[in-house]
Amino acid sequence: MITGTARSGRYQVWVTALLSLNFGILFFDRNALNFLMPFVQPDLNLSNTQVGMFSSALSLTWALSGLLVGRISDKLGSRKPVVVVATVAFCLCSFISGAASSFMMLLGARLLMGAAEGGVMPVSHSMIVSEVAPERRGLAMGVAQNLGSNLLGSGLAPILLVPIAVAAGWRTGFYLAAVPGLITAALIWFTLREPPAEVHDDASPRVTLREAFSHRNVILCALISILLVSYLVVCWAFMPLYLTKARGFAPETMGWLMATLGISAGLGSFVVPAISDAIGRRPVMIFFSFLGVILPLGGLYYEGSTWVLAAIFFFGWGLNGLFPMFMATIPSESVDPRLTATLTGVVMGTGEVLGGVLSPFFAGSLADAYGLSAPLWLMFGCTILAGILTLGLIESAPRVVARRAVPAMAFGA
Template sequence: MVHANIGGAARGNWLKNSPGYQFLLVFLLSLNFGIVFFDRQALNALMPFVQPELGLSQTQIGLLAGGLSFSWAIAAFFVGKLSDSLGKRKVLLILATIAFSLCSFLSGLATSFLFLFAARLLMGAAEGGVMPISHAMVASEVDPKRRGLAQGVAQNLGSNLLGSFLAPVVLVAFATAFSWREAFYLAAVPGLISAALIWFLLKEPEPMAAEEAAAGGAAAEADISIMDALKVRNMWICVVVGVLMVAHFVTTWAFMPLYLTEVKGLDPSTMSWIMGTLGIAAAIYSFSIAGLSDIIGRKPVMVALPFLSVIGPLGAMYVDGSVMLLAAVFFVGWAVNGVFPIFMATIPSETFSQRHHATVLGLAMGSCEVLGGVFGPPIGGMLNDAFGMESFLWMLIVLGVLSGFVAMGLKETAPAVLARRGQAGAA
């Protein structure tokens, strides 16, 4: 039987942590995940420099992005479980941070597609476990009254500001002044600094006592299976929308920098600032869209924003002459990024009982990455090779429209909206 979410647990390590420590924890985890995305986005931003030297085809560019997503998703499943089993979240987080930093350095040594592909696979394996461990640390160490905001900041703020905004601007400037290899070496440094800060400033979360784990009778019932979860309408809709939208996100970043330089004729510096617009937009929308969904409901934003996203690829094709107008179109179209926390975490957690959250959140995040992130970019690359560089833009439009239609089947879960309707619990 599937139960409605009944709210956060009353117990946890957060009772022993001062507000100052809780703020420090969230800040460092957000910074660390921002560095993860800085390294992940580095190849996308540097592709106009890398492609001609290594002679990469569009299909190979797609495989590089998809390969990282595949190893990322696999690591997210297994490293998260390993941290639960060992109870050593801080140690595993530090090891993962050092590992992905070294993989960035390795990317700079690449002399062929296969070398670079292997380096990106290793990077995905190192980075994949960072977010599950970070979410687990926030869940146990931060006051439940601020847990939603804390997890949103940990996942979205640093990743968008550092990975989506700062990475293209800084790395392209560095590659222009020196070379793309030196830019990858530069990208490796922040992770090592972040690992040191986590080591010295954060403490290892204490394992939850058995009596706390069993509070509320949660241990008395078995966890639901993945197939049981997928029988719930909101769950399978979140998975389908997630697959489509993650494919949209990863494909955009895999090919848009190259499209702007090769087809639109922009210089690398201008391209980097336009792509940086997406990072600023995502940082703003990650909070504003979530707040809006608290007021008007999850379903309206989940339906409307994928349809709005089509103006981004349309702008890329048809806006000529004005860089500022193109950046403004990208900014508006990228509002769709604000729904990512909603379908990955908010709706699943509001649809299921708290004791099932680990299963359903892992299902939502993992399936999005392993299906959308792995298959989206290679398909976009093959379409580009076969029909021209604009093909991936039409693919983005199709993904956005399909997501909007699928989201129409959601059942509303926002507590404020349900209260106005006189409903006691989630769908």
């Protein structure tokens, strides 16, 4: 086992990198069906509504798992075993997805996969809060949640899985996607320690979950989560179909256009939170939420160079860098940090249930009724509403709050 104090620089980097890699493999498995859908849909004779139901099903059990596992982990003070067991479980679910021969069998596999994966990120964030110094917490949480998940789950997945599906069939893609998680599960078990329990002064009583949800930031983050999770899952579920069916792109072209999103989010995973560490969470949340409108509008209306369309996708997807901020960083900075796993599970779970579950089913119904452009308009509305909500956030970045406190103290003196 790696040795060192809880906040030694080497160990902080290793914890963040390994948890980021693990979550990236998890998202590779989660997104595999979306990128393979142009092959799966005709093979299993699926409607657009059924396509949306796969995302809804996974989001439902993902959310319930996040709510329950995060809470249980906080109460028991046990984190590493939870992440390891969940990682092995979602690998097995990927094998089951590859073996599916009907809509119901594949739907069941997605339900099980969501249950396995949902608790991983809340508990991972809790481990990072315990091990990483506060001044680097935003960056570390951004890297853990977004770097691996987007480089692997959104970047590498379409580039790798589409050619595999063309050459060897879509089932082979699911089988191959399951293997790497077994490796990271072993690395987590043998190289990470159980994070030390936080020691708090009894003079500062713990904030209850009910009191936490009376804070404006927690409520707003939960609402933003609903909207931006909807934006993401609708894009993952329907953008590949829109690009191939409505726009007429070849599957290979669709694959690298979708990979652009992964590259964007991979860079944004540390750039966006790092900027927020320096200038504040609120202005970054506002800017990138509104920037997200260019992606659906570009998909709908831009008819020029594919390279320019890729650039539009790249910059529009920059809002993905906000996810660790509104799901974990801002809530944990606003209330008692001992509630990190619980709040992350609640905020993520709220987004997954009301956004991730309902929006793809709704988008699929709209697509069946009005065409594949309807889900993109749904994305447009979600990011506009999220941008409006960010205007009400209270700044929570430690450096910015500290800088603002100095003049206030001087004035008071």
